[in-house]
Amino acid sequence: MFKRVSQIICAGGIAVLASMGGMAPAMAAGAGGDIVEHDWTFDGPFGFFDKASLQRGFQVYREVCASCHGLEYIAFRNFSDLGYSEAEIKAIAAEYDVTDGPNEEGEMFTRAAIPADRVPSPYANENAARAFNGGAYPPDLSLITKARPNGANYLYSLLVGYKDAPQGKEVPDGMYYNTAYSGNLIAMPQPLYGDDIELAGDGDTSIEALAEDLVAFLAWAAEPEMESRKRTGIAVMLFLFVMCFVSYGSMRYIWADIKKK
Numbered sequence: 001m002f003k004r005v006s007q008i009i010c011a012g013g014i015a016v017l018a019s020m021g022g023m024a025p026a027m028a029a030g031a032g033g034d035i036v037e038h039d040w041t042f043d044g045p046f047g048f049f050d051k052a053s054l055q056r057g058f059q060v061y062r063e064v065c066a067s068c069h070g071l072e073y074i075a076f077r078n079f080s081d082l083g084y085s086e087a088e089i090k091a092i093a094a095e096y097d098v099t100d101g102p103n104e105e106g107e108m109f110t111r112a113a114i115p116a117d118r119v120p121s122p123y124a125n126e127n128a129a130r131a132f133n134g135g136a137y138p139p140d141l142s143l144i145t146k147a148r149p150n151g152a153n154y155l156y157s158l159l160v161g162y163k164d165a166p167q168g169k170e171v172p173d174g175m176y177y178n179t180a181y182s183g184n185l186i187a188m189p190q191p192l193y194g195d196d197i198e199l200a201g202d203g204d205t206s207i208e209a210l211a212e213d214l215v216a217f218l219a220w221a222a223e224p225e226m227e228s229r230k231r232t233g234i235a236v237m238l239f240l241f242v243m244c245f246v247s248y249g250s251m252r253y254i255w256a257d258i259k260k261k
């Protein structure tokens, strides 16, 4: 009986270990384009987010991406994870307008956002977004690193993947050549050029460095609880490990007398 229990516990521990091994970044290509495999601090069972990088990424999002893409699953107060104080969050929220209501006259109205509001889309609705972008829809970015295969590497590759089209490749008006995008023609103009943003603390403003910070920020947005999930995983593994030895030891102890006979 004890032997059986210790076998089950040990097998459980090994299964958990094996599944953690499987958490290493997938090497598969993304949705059909060229994908750069990059090392991320948030990869693997000990992965973590670098707060300074998240703050830089958020700045790039605000200054570049927010004019076309919303972040509707993130509330301003969630930015406390990035290390901002309550007062800073209030000030950031106040830069955005949100629609509220209806008021006593039954009308919707616009007011400055507060920390409990979510980061609004810059467009009133999908049709307005399409009308503004030549028919293409800039998706909400809250879950984008989860919504694409090999999400972090794909997003990084997309942001650094704007190149001159090879000779003979037709690029229609309103489309741009991108090596990571499936089919290589995307309706999003190149958003990052590098050196056009001033980062606090003299941060590196090459396209690659900006893309790296932005991807870290969007990976956080897609899974703000990632660090605590991984910490729980490690605690569970340690517990299973200890239980494995305890149950094996008690099995030996209980059977010792019987074996002697």
Ligand code: HEC
Pocket: 060, 061, 064, 065, 066, 067, 068, 069, 133, 136, 137, 138, 139, 141, 144, 148, 155, 158, 185, 186, 187, 188, 189, 191, 192, 214
């Ligand atoms: C001028 C508006 C504009 C800006 C600024 C902009 N985008 Fe886009 N984005 C678009 C449009 C339009 C699409 C849809 C493209 C398509 O369907 O071909 C898109 C699509 C995307 C996609 C989805 C690609 C896919 O696989 O479907 C991602 C990811 C993305 N943008 C990220 C960003 C990031 C990150 C930034 C900031 C650095 C940014 N965008 C800035 C307009 C914009």
